[in-house]
Amino acid sequence: MTSARHDGDTWDLASSVGATATMAATVRAIATRADPALIDDPFAEPLVRAVGVDLLTQLASGQVLPSDLVEQVWIDVAKVRTKFYDEFFLGATGAGITQVVILASGLDSRAYRLSWPTGTVVYEVDLPPVVEFKTRALAELGAAPTADRRVAAVDLRDDWPAALCAAGFDPERPTAWSAEGLLGYLPPEAQDRLLDNITRLSAPGSRLATESKPNPQPGQEDRTKERLHRISERWRANNFDTDMARMRYYGERNEAAPYLVGRGWVLNGITIRDLLAANNLQPLTGDDLRMGDLLYINAVLDG
Numbered sequence: 001m002t003s004a005r006h007d008g009d010t011w012d013l014a015s016s017v018g019a020t021a022t023m024a025a026t027v028r029a030i031a032t033r034a035d036p037a038l039i040d041d042p043f044a045e046p047l048v049r050a051v052g053v054d055l056l057t058q059l060a061s062g063q064v065l066p067s068d069l070v071e072q073v074w075i076d077v078a079k080v081r082t083k084f085y086d087e088f089f090l091g092a093t094g095a096g097i098t099q100v101v102i103l104a105s106g107l108d109s110r111a112y113r114l115s116w117p118t119g120t121v122v123y124e125v126d127l128p129p130v131v132e133f134k135t136r137a138l139a140e141l142g143a144a145p146t147a148d149r150r151v152a153a154v155d156l157r158d159d160w161p162a163a164l165c166a167a168g169f170d171p172e173r174p175t176a177w178s179a180e181g182l183l184g185y186l187p188p189e190a191q192d193r194l195l196d197n198i199t200r201l202s203a204p205g206s207r208l209a210t211e212s213k214p215n216p217q218p219g220q221e222d223r224t225k226e227r228l229h230r231i232s233e234r235w236r237a238n239n240f241d242t243d244m245a246r247m248r249y250y251g252e253r254n255e256a257a258p259y260l261v262g263r264g265w266v267l268n269g270i271t272i273r274d275l276l277a278a279n280n281l282q283p284l285t286g287d288d289l290r291m292g293d294l295l296y297i298n299a300v301l302d303g
């Protein structure tokens, strides 16, 4: 059973918050098979297979159908979310940015599958067991990065800017940053610190893509936990021992969107609801947890 989050806790791709990276890749594998026009992540399935959690491998490979284990809405969100971040990076590098940082890279394979302009450097940042596993697994699959890929294996609650700079990051050059599926797994103060550090390390014209979740209304967090407990019970009944409710940090936190505006970023945002509609996907139904209000942000640092 997963224990509650605490300072200095650690994980691999099958445990605690690390398993969320494998789940995200599982859903990308399912979505890639279902809708290749919207999402094409050919490394998602082999990476999940390499992690070796049986149920996730079976789902990723299509041996087990998603049915009630992976709701259709998660599959649709994976499609539009992947497309959003892919387009963000292609837009930023197309506009001349040659330095990219993927924070909490998990099993994200963009450094291996996007067409990066020549000379692009892509830094991936995640815990050591996560980045080391992906580097090894993709090498064993014979995959080669499509950019100059460098890694910073570090906890994002610690002094990650030092690790990033030691890997060669240059704060004088404009950067395209992503923090995809990360913020809710950081304590509130670590989220603020992360956004402050990104801002401090960003030359004018840098860009950032992330998500901004509205603060919960009264009772909403308890309903979220109940929902996550129910989902986890289904996973456990299928021999995958996980407890999704215990992977997050709860309580009030600064919403990322206004926080970034306060630090000089100019924001463009689109909600999940609008992203689904823009891609002709089913609207969310019964959205009492206000998932549709989650905002995908594409920000530029004024300068």
Ligand code: SAM
Pocket: 017, 018, 020, 021, 024, 025, 103, 104, 105, 106, 107, 108, 125, 126, 127, 130, 154, 155, 156, 157, 179, 180, 181, 182, 185, 186
């Ligand atoms: N961005 C990837 C994607 O969308 O597929 C992975 C998202 S997954 C939901 C969350 C990721 O955040 C995991 O890879 C996990 O290791 C990473 N993560 C969470 N907290 C972290 C921390 N304190 N330091 C480094 N990585 C962290």
